[in-house]
Amino acid sequence: MMATTVRQDFREPPEEPMQPDPRSTGTPARPARPHALRPRPAGGARLSVGFILAKRFTLCAFANFVDVLRLAADEGDRSRPILCNWTVLSDTMDAVDSSCGITVQPKERLGDPTRFDYIVVVGGLMDEMPGLGAPYVRFLERAAAGGVPLAGVCTGAFMLHQAGLLDGYRCCVSWFHHADFLEQFEGLTPVTDQIFVVDGDRLTCSGGASSAHLAAYLVDKHVGRAQASKSLHIMIIDEALQAEKPQPGITLDFRTRDPIVLRTLLLMQQNIDTPLSVTEIARRIGHSKRRIERHFRAAIDISPQAAFLRIRLSLAHHLLETTDKSVAQIAVDCGFCDSSHLGRMFRRSFGLTPNAMRAGAPAEV
Numbered sequence: 001m002m003a004t005t006v007r008q009d010f011r012e013p014p015e016e017p018m019q020p021d022p023r024s025t026g027t028p029a030r031p032a033r034p035h036a037l038r039p040r041p042a043g044g045a046r047l048s049v050g051f052i053l054a055k056r057f058t059l060c061a062f063a064n065f066v067d068v069l070r071l072a073a074d075e076g077d078r079s080r081p082i083l084c085n086w087t088v089l090s091d092t093m094d095a096v097d098s099s100c101g102i103t104v105q106p107k108e109r110l111g112d113p114t115r116f117d118y119i120v121v122v123g124g125l126m127d128e129m130p131g132l133g134a135p136y137v138r139f140l141e142r143a144a145a146g147g148v149p150l151a152g153v154c155t156g157a158f159m160l161h162q163a164g165l166l167d168g169y170r171c172c173v174s175w176f177h178h179a180d181f182l183e184q185f186e187g188l189t190p191v192t193d194q195i196f197v198v199d200g201d202r203l204t205c206s207g208g209a210s211s212a213h214l215a216a217y218l219v220d221k222h223v224g225r226a227q228a229s230k231s232l233h234i235m236i237i238d239e240a241l242q243a244e245k246p247q248p249g250i251t252l253d254f255r256t257r258d259p260i261v262l263r264t265l266l267l268m269q270q271n272i273d274t275p276l277s278v279t280e281i282a283r284r285i286g287h288s289k290r291r292i293e294r295h296f297r298a299a300i301d302i303s304p305q306a307a308f309l310r311i312r313l314s315l316a317h318h319l320l321e322t323t324d325k326s327v328a329q330i331a332v333d334c335g336f337c338d339s340s341h342l343g344r345m346f347r348r349s350f351g352l353t354p355n356a357m358r359a360g361a362p363a364e365v
Contacts, residue, residue, distance in 0.1 A: 045073075047084040047222040050116040052136055053106075054159060056124035059098035061154040061207040064235075065120065068215035071231035072223055083223050089119075091135040099125050110135060113143035118203070118218065123155025137163045147201065151214070154207030165202075172197035172204040209237070216240045254307065258299040260285070264292055268308045272315060275335040278304045313349050316342060320354050327354045 049069060053062065066086060071077055073084035090096070090106030097103050113119055119140065121132070132140070140150060140163055152160040157173055160166045172194055196205035196214040205214040212235060220228040220240065232240055254265060263285050267276070281304070282289040296304050316334045319325055325333070331342035343353045350357065 045081065045083060045085045047072075047218060048115070048117045049084070049086045049218075050108075050113070050119050051086065051088045052090075052119065052121045052132070052140075053088060053096045053098075053104060054122060054124040054132070054156065056097060056099045057122045058124055058154045058207055059100050059102055061205075061211040062098075062104075062122045064209060064212040065122075065153060065215045067235060068212050068219060068228070068231040071234050072219045072227035077234060083227065084219065089139075091133065091139075110139045113139055113148050114146040116143075116148060117222065118149050118151055119143045120151040120153055121156035121159050122153045123157070123159055123207075125155075131162045132159050140165055144201070149201040149203060151203040151205075153205055153211050153214070157204040160202070160204075166204075169202040170197050170199040171202070172206055212237060213240060254300050256299040258295055260287060260292060260295045261299045264296070264304060265307065265311070268304075268311055271335075272312055273333055273335050275308060275312070309345065310349075312336070313345060316346060316354070317350065317357075320358055330354070 047069070051062065051066075069084040069086050070079050070081075074080040074082050087108050088096075088104060088106040089108055089110050091110055093106050093109065095103040095105045121140070140160070144150060144165055150160060150165060152158075152166070152171075157166065157171050161171065194206075195210035196203065196217070198217070203214060205211050212232065216228040216232055217240070219231060228240055232238075254261075256262065264281055267281055267284060276284075278289050278292060282292050285292075292304055296302060296307060300307065302310075312334045316330050316336075319330045319333065320327075323330075326339075327342065328339045331337070331339045334342065336342040336345065339354075343355075346352075346354050346357075352362075
């Protein structure tokens with residue numbers, strides 16, 4: 001997690017909110033469909049979840065989600081499925097290998113999806129993810145037709161989109177897989193600056209610890225806030241995070257918890273090869289340019305433009321040290337006009353040219 005906190009004395013006047021760029025956030029969030037809020041029989045579980053596990057699924061994301069349900073379902077940590085119930089579904093009932101090699105045995109066949117309040121697809125490794133088989137796609141299509149909300153955890157969002165079940169929806173994807181998603185799914189812009197996204201009857205999260213927060217959101221909604229908080233506290237998670245909490249991406253030497261600064265830095269990292277202006281960044285994340293600049297000064301005492309240049313130069317330095325790429329190619333990869341442009345900026349920052357650094361020359365004092 002990020003270290004240090006933003007200065008506590010920072011205040012700013014209110015300003016007119018800006019609407020996020022639709023290219024960045026997709027269509028506006030829509031209200032939930034009624035299926036998951038239908039009346040419960042007296043004494044029955046308030047929240048019922050069916051899981052579909054991809055081959056080589058991410059165990060951490062699955063376990064975090066299930067443990068929030070488990071701890072919310074009973075007194076203490078007794079784990080009886082009273083207030084919540086959950087099960088792993090399968091077409092074949094074959095054990096499913098996780099990415100770490102631990103297997104999970106499904107408990108029920110697919111059957112009728114409307115017996116659940118949510119169907120959650122847990123994705124796996126990008127290079128070993130063949131997609132959902134036809135029986136699972138048909139099951140999810142029946143669930144969608146029946147109004148059962150669908151959730152994609154980790155790369156489960158990829159699988160829902162492959163099945164044609166995310167068309168027109170906003171979709172959360174890990175910053176780590178941002179480029180992979182764009183490459184595979186042309187025309188769909190994922191949300192990579194939030195830990196999870198709820199858009200009507202589609203819920204997606206970036207995986208890892210964010211799956212616990214998505215599960216806590218559902219527990220809060222259907223069982224109660226006290227049960228959601230209890231689950232997270234037992235798991236030694238301080239508090240439930242809202243969907244808009246930024247993903248923790250790579251912010252190099254910047255240390256801050258300011259959400260506007262973190263979202264801006266993340267967007268910068270995702271556009272290193274084609275640098276965005278601060279005006280364009282402001283439009284995409286839904287804040288004014290002036291507000292972003294104030295937050296940067298208060299949080300890390302640097303302008304957004306200078307921070308973006310530092311990120312690009314740091315990446316160039318890393319590539320010069322760890323790859324055999326030409327200086328010209330590194331300049332292109334890091335968003336500089338050409339090798340001469342990179343050379344000037346690099347020398348100003350590090351005291352020597354890229355070629356001199358590779359040759360082992362000492363920096364100028």
